[in-house]
Amino acid sequence: MVEYEAYVMSLRAALGREIKVLKVYGDSSLVVYQLLGEWKTNDLKLVEYRNLMLELFKEFEEVTFTYFPREKNQMTKSLATLAAMFQASKRADVMPILMEVYKILEHYYILEEEVDGRPWYHDIFQYIKYETYPQRASEIEKRTIRRMVVGYILDGGILYKRDRDQVLLRFIDAREAKTIIEEVHSGICETHENGLSMARKIM
Known part of the structure; x- marks a missing residue:
């Protein structure tokens, strides 16, 4: 129904600009094929919208519809x-x-691309699984890692973090x-x- 409303608004905007020949490219197969008469609907709300649009069509000299798949409708x-x-x-x-x-x-x-082939959470993962620190890590960096891992869970090689609502947030790479x-x-x-x-x- 929202898509029909958008079509109605567009038609009225075109009429306001005194456009007489209109080419419509739609990415909703439902709306396009119903307006072309190839598909039918029993939904009373959709029928009313379709009838309204058919009345608006009479104000134009020519109206054509073309279905345009959504994956190609990037604009x-x-x-x-x-x-x-x-x-x-x-x-x-x-x-x-x-x-x-x-x-x-x-x-x-x-x-962020992982130029070294390691995910961004590699250091946390290594500490939780092996209790090891990155090479040349300072004492401050080691304390930071120990403090960060509170609430982290490693399950089957997948790292999670428990949030305030006790939902497990899964870590993903790039x-x-x-x-x-x-x-x-x-x-x-x-x-x-x-x-x-x-x-x-x-x-």
């Missing part, structure tokens, strides 16, 4: 995330936005972090949520 995701990040009023001057295309996903840049973030952004968990909601989902 919409980017703009949706950007729109959720700030508020603008009619009186505010919004500066032009410069967009660049990178070869890898942007969130990969915030991950490779696993990339997989998780990629799945949330464009995999089976794909979503159009804002940045804060996505961060919570990843956590």
Whole structure:
């Protein structure tokens, strides 16, 4: 239903600009194919939205619909995330936005690569499992490690930390972090949520 509302708002915005020929690219197969008449729905709310849109179509000279898979609709995701990040009023001057295309996903840049092949929690893991310290570790660094390991649990080679709610938080390396973030952004968990909601989902 939320997607139908977005379509209605877009159609009204187009009419407000006196647009007569409209090409619609949608990433919701449900909405697109229902509007094309290829799929039917018995949901009364969706039927009402569809009927409203059909009435709006009459104001245009031509309207065409094309289904665009979500995994290829990266621009919409980017703009949706950007729109959720700030508020603008009619009186505010919004500066032009410069967009660049990178070869890898942007969130990969915030991950620290493990150039030595060891995860970032290697020293903690080694102390809990073998009670050993890093080479050339000072006495202050050793005390810091001993203090940090309180509440840590090693189970089957996997390191956990117990949080205040007694939930076990699993430690992951950069490779696993990339997989998780990629799945949330464009995999089976794909979503159009804002940045804060996505961060919570990843956590």
